[in-house]
Amino acid sequence: MSFASSSRSAFRAIANACPSCSRSALPSMRSQAVPAARAGPSKSSRHFASTTPRKATAAAGPVESEMQRAARRSMELSRERMYAERAQRSRTIMMYSAGSLFLALGVTYAAVPAYRAFCSATGFSGVPITDPARFSPDRLYTNEEAQGRKRITVHFEATASDTLPWTFSPQQRSVRVLPGETALAFYTAKNLGKEDLIGIATYNMTPEKIAPYFAKVECFCFEEQKIRAGEEVDLPVFFFIDRDIMDEPQMDCIDDVVLSYTFFRARRNDKGHAVPDASDEVVLRSQGFENYEHAKPIAASA
């Protein structure tokens, strides 16, 4: 505040010493000096007045007095300080907004894999939990509660792709299991072609809500299976339904589950992984996903 009052007195000195300063300019300078510590002059006083010091003060007298020079310097300094303060504030605001913009952009990019990770970890909306602990030996048995339940009938279905000349069918129509009880099921596949063919199976489970609880100990999916020409093989599936299904009230009414397999010819993608040799639509249709909207499979994971 002290420097403001000193600039005020400096203004008065200049005004008195400078006849060519128009009186209209004075209020602007005064109002400029007084709230120097505050935001700045009000708009109304700034319409016609410029903020730069008028050259008239120098032109008034041939030599500027020491006091006038000091006054003008202090005025300039205060103005500089005000501008610097304002600039600093604007820069801060700009940094914060740019930062939050990039943060929001980053979150949008991270959201997709983060959601998938969340789904795999928690089994939300039907993605099976692939935690190795769910296969610990004590999970493979029923408990008292599970034994009281009605047996769940697991039906089996099998399809072979048109490009694969195999007959592929289940050996039993269904198996009735209790939650926690391990069960064996068999499929049979016969290669009717003239050469050894490699097939890879995709599978699907209905109803979808059983998916997190349906655990396979060992099966014939995930890896390519080579069947020699004219050969017939038995393909076993060793599975169980997790007994935690008893804790889930919405699973109480599930009495039937359908497990369906589709065999496709296998080919290697550019990562060297065996993948079904059929178009994406056909593969997804075999799994009942034709009505779902989803992104195209990424080459590495298809």
Add this chain to the structure above:
Amino acid sequence: MSFGRPGTFDNWKVSPPARGSFPLDHDGECKTFMISYLKCLKANAADNGVCRPESRKYLECRMDHGLMTRDDMANLGLGDVGTQHTASAPINPPDAATSTTRI
């Protein structure tokens, strides 16, 4: 839920079923055990509980012929099942405290 979906965070190639894939039984070494299991299912209205001895025998055959990594039956959920049919139907899980077969 199914294999072959659009890529998820957990790549199915990386985490297949616990023991992976059964090697193919090209020579039909365990076919007789499979047939006895299927006959049992047919006779008992597809009741898995009654036919567990047969599935145990089938898996033991696979292990004997090198078609499955050898493992303790208790780790496969068949520790409480003998190879013969028992007269009583209820299957009681081995008590965690008293079991001696598991690690």
